[in-house]
Amino acid sequence: MGIIKAFSGSINGTFADQWKDIITAGQFDEHTVVMPGVNKRTNNGRGSNLYGSDGIITNGSKIYVPENTAAFIFDQSRIEEMITEPGGYEYRNGQDSVFDGGSISNAIFGQIKDRMGYGGISSDNKSVAFINLREIRDIKFGTKGPQTYNDLFYGTDLEIFAYGSFTVKITDPEVFIKNYVPANVSYYTFDDPKVRTQILSEFLQSFNVALNSLSSQFRISQLPSQANNIAKEIYEDKDNVGSWEDRFGFKLIKVGIENIEFTEESKQLVNQYSANKMNVKAYDDVSKKASDIAAQQKIAEGIKNNGFGDAGGMLFGMNFAKGLDSNVSDKPTMSFDEQIEALKKLKELMDAGILTQEEFDAKKKEVMGL
Template sequence: MGIIKAITDSVEGTFTSQWKKLITAGHFDEHTVVAPGVLKNNNNGRGANTHGFMDIISNGSKIFVPENTAAFIFSQGGIENMITTPGGYEYKDGDKSIFKGNGIAASMIKQAKDRIGFGGISSSEKKIAFVNLREIRDIKFGTRGPQVYNDLYYGCDLEIYAYGGFSIKVVDPEVFIKKFVPANTNSYSFNTPNVRAQVLSEFVQSFIVALNSLSTTYRISQLPSQAMEIAKRISEDPYNAGSWKERFGFEITKVKIENIEFSPESRVLVNQFSANKMNMRAYEDVSQKTSNIAAQQKIAQGIQDNGLGNGGMLYGMNMAQNIGPQGQSVSTPISSMSFDQKIKTVKNLKELVDMGVLTQEEFDAKKKEIMGL
């Protein structure tokens, strides 16, 4: 394979104390996914210092691969080797060092001829770069135009703008390097405009698909709390962001929705809906009160016109079920009433007192009459 693992200790400090010079990963900022190698020197025991980029390796080059990082070695012919396990390594298949043994001048001349033929780069020259396997966080997105969302609560299509961010992670560095990163590239970032444009375009397409699939279940106001479900549905979209893992070797790990705004036209519709709902609620409250008053008046009128007869009960609106369709009372002789019927009649009369239909004196008189007191 051309790579020999030198030690099993993945602690960089221990590694640099054993090897005076080594190549390791350069700086990864929040959105950098590929970085060139840098040369580190332990500076005679005073700590490891960085001495600039050093992406060209040769036979005997010492390599340290940090945690959550992969290294790949490539030439003009493509990728030669990939290291995905952290630790220290020594490269063995590159050009023989011109500083070993005899024939230094001849080796230098041969390399000079090779470089002339390849524009200054040796035909067998190897380079190394490192892939960031950590989560690439908070790539900002926003819908460029209004998106239609059918909100079941409002019962109509509403136009919204959505803003937020998402995170991705390289899960297959070999596929990522071969199919997404341009050839012979040792530095790559998702902040690069053309890279960001492609990723955002496909993400927004999958985001819209996910939103449409949620409209049958969630109101617009509930969408920010459904970020995990949105991320899941985006990952399931086979045509855009959901295909990234197979196509490019990275996948979405998280989605967050920072804000959802109505378009001006939809905001007017929502405001009208809210105003109409408030008016309807006020109307329903007034109607209920009017209905209660009408029921009380009907019961009172029935009592005034017909009395309670020989224990006959007047009901209306769940309190006077025995009022006839024309308001007449339906009499039941006290003598034919069972004890349970008498008790129920007294309870119903007490409810009429609570409603204000009967006075306490009227109730007491009718109670005595019914119970034979």
């Protein structure tokens, strides 16, 4: 082991005074995941200066790992050590250094001779780089072509375009460096299109799987409010996004859907559906009114033909038709004698086959106020 832990936590107070020259992480931006170490001089709290080769370490080098970062020490062929706990460390397995008590001839001139055979790079050249363990947010995605969604409301396949962003987080820095970051790289960012290409392709495949699984429960217009369910479905797609943590050392954390748009063909289908629905409703209203009028005319004609007279037939038929309409509120109030007389007439109508048993029962309840 070439790392000796000096302290945990942040560097301040006594440690800040003692660690004049340290290598630490630079300032990560939102999408940077790997950054070379920078040599930093604290200067007793009066600011800091950066100097020296990025991340190059020797025996006695002081390394400070901030919160939510990891560090790895590597040479030209392999990763030597990984530091995942924040705090201060001292490196004790590198090249000799005059700052480590070595002689000038051993520490400098010896290295010059060695580097001559390696194009200026020492055969045991060691560097330290830092990994961002915070959430990497706002990685944009957009469907390159239309995605099919079987909308339960419209009952048909509709084509949509979707736009949004997602968040990932590195959970295993060693797997991430070994399996995702190219060899001998000390700077890596998701702003680089080449870095995003593979995960965006796999994300969109999982996104399409999630859409199909949710189509039986939600309309397209409800999808933006189902971002958590979509993220869950995407993460559980073990053929694509769900395999990231094992393969690459990072996982999907959050999905945000900014917009969902219909294709032009799907817009026409939706508009046609809406127009047809309005026409059907208008037809239903007209049909109901026509059927009410027909019922009134049929009953009035039947009463007239069975000897109740023109006026009585018309009046009784209209009143009966209103009684069948639950929306009519101005139903007449009848005396007891009138109720008895009305029931007799209703019975005769039923016996004559003009009224069914159900219609007779319904009118009987109304007449009797039941």
